[in-house]
Amino acid sequence: MQQENGKKKIDPMLSFHLMKFAFQDYQKTIYHLTKQEYKKAYQHANEEMLLHKVILSCQESCCVVIPEPILYQTLHGVINEYPSKEHFHTILQESNISLADYTIALHNDLRVETILARVACNIQSVTTADMFRYFNNNKTEFYQPEQRSASNIQIRYDLLSPVETASARQEISMIHRRVCKNPETFKEEAKFFVGCNTVTADGFPGKFTAGELCHKLDKVLFSLAPGEISPIIENSRGFNIIQCTKIYPEKHINFGEATPAIFAILHKKNQLKACRIWLQKLIQLPKQEQQQ
Numbered sequence: 001m002q003q004e005n006g007k008k009k010i011d012p013m014l015s016f017h018l019m020k021f022a023f024q025d026y027q028k029t030i031y032h033l034t035k036q037e038y039k040k041a042y043q044h045a046n047e048e049m050l051l052h053k054v055i056l057s058c059q060e061s062c063c064v065v066i067p068e069p070i071l072y073q074t075l076h077g078v079i080n081e082y083p084s085k086e087h088f089h090t091i092l093q094e095s096n097i098s099l100a101d102y103t104i105a106l107h108n109d110l111r112v113e114t115i116l117a118r119v120a121c122n123i124q125s126v127t128t129a130d131m132f133r134y135f136n137n138n139k140t141e142f143y144q145p146e147q148r149s150a151s152n153i154q155i156r157y158d159l160l161s162p163v164e165t166a167s168a169r170q171e172i173s174m175i176h177r178r179v180c181k182n183p184e185t186f187k188e189e190a191k192f193f194v195g196c197n198t199v200t201a202d203g204f205p206g207k208f209t210a211g212e213l214c215h216k217l218d219k220v221l222f223s224l225a226p227g228e229i230s231p232i233i234e235n236s237r238g239f240n241i242i243q244c245t246k247i248y249p250e251k252h253i254n255f256g257e258a259t260p261a262i263f264a265i266l267h268k269k270n271q272l273k274a275c276r277i278w279l280q281k282l283i284q285l286p287k288q289e290q291q292q
Contacts, residue, residue, distance in 0.1 A: 010096065011049075012096070012098070012101035012102075012104075012105065013049055013101075013104075013105050014046060014049050015095045015096055015097040015101075015105075016097060016102055016105030016106070016109070017044075017045035017046075017048050017049045018030055018041055018042060018045040018095070019091070019095050019097070020045070021041040021044045022037075023081075025037075025040070025041060025044075026041070027214075027236060029091050029094060030094065030095045031091075031095070051279070052108060052112050054282060055116075055279075055282070056108060056111060056115075058115075058282055060115050060118065060119070061111065061115055064111045064114050064115055065111075066107055066110045066111055066114065070110070071103070071106065071107050071110065074106060074110060075103060075106055078106070083156045083157055083158050083159060083237070083238065084156075084157075084158050086158065087158050087159070087160065090160060116275050119274055119275050119278045120271035120272075120274050120275055122274055123267075123270040123271055123273070123274045124270060126263055126266045126267050126270065130266055131255075131262040131263060131266065134262050134265070134266060135255050135258055135262055142252065142253040142257075142258045142261075143250070143252055143253070144250060144251050144252070144253055145209050145210065145250050146209070146247065146250045147207040147208060147247075147248040148207065148208055148221055148222065148245075148246065148247050148248065149206065149207050149208070149244075149248075150224075150242045150243060150244050150245055151186050151190045151243045152190060152217075152240060152241075152243075153175055153179070153186070153189055153190050153193040153240065154193060154237070154238055154239065154240050155168045155171055155172045155175075155193060155238050155239045156168070156237060157238055159236070168239055169239065172232055172239040172241065173232065175189060175193065176229075176231075176232050176241055179243070180229055183227060183243070186229060187243075187245075190243075207248060208221065210222050214235060214237075216233050216235050217233060217235070217240060217242060220242060221242055221244060224242070224244035225244065226244055226245065226246055226247055227243065227244065228243065228244055229241065229242075229243045230242045230243070
């Protein structure tokens with residue numbers, strides 16, 4: 001099935017959405033999806049592509065332009081999610097989409113996000129009474145389970161290159177021996193081997209609850225004692241070594257502490273409601289025109 005997926009000729013715009021859902025839902029490329037995964041990802045991608053076509057043909061879209069610096073900054077961010085630029089281009093080839101077509105599709109995707117963000121601005125404000133009502137009706141949500149913070153050392157490599165994989169394995173082994181010998185140097189080492197632009201200088205952003213990291217890292221982190229260093233962990237993004245820096249015990253959150261989170265939840269709900277109503281009207285408009 002992997003071979004079939006990689007060679008199937010489909011619309012480049014559909015390929016863009018299919019790549020996105022394959023990565024978001026399964027952390028895989030299109031080429032490596034199973035038959036069932038491909039079927040679900042294809043359905044989601046096709047639905048999103050058709051919806052985007054409707055949104056981009058509406059009146060609100062005519063004045064929406066994404067500046068080139070933002071477009072290429074976003075593209076660069078996407079490429080950085082892959083082990084290397086070459087690996088990203090290999091995935092494009094497997095997905096039957098050129099870089100030029102991918103960039104056009106990304107531009108359209110950003111335009112849709114901008115249009116929906118503008119629609120979402122026209123919402124009713126969240127009141128204190130709304131937040132208090134939500135808190136009283138959802139008190140079980142405001143229990144904070146145990147959390148952990150950690151430092152992370154990551155070496156990324158091209159999964160398709162045995163030479164690069166072997167080199168990365170050798171390097172991570174050397175680092176592991178160093179930090180196990182001198183655990184106090186772990187945070188300093190992590191600054192040089194983060195491997196991702198979205199994390200803090202010592203390797204991980206903030207605190208984590210069980211289930212928030214990928215399965216392998218999550219399982220290891222929540223088995224460590226404070227200050228303890230993990231074995232070398234191999235996953236789809238490279239090699240990792242993590243050190244548990246602190247454990248935060250479980251606790252119940254009061255209304256004052258919960259207010260920022262409740263506001264964000266209700267504000268997001270209002271935004272989604274505004275977008276849903278707008279999209280329903282947008283989809284119904286062509287039907288009404290046909291009936292007239």
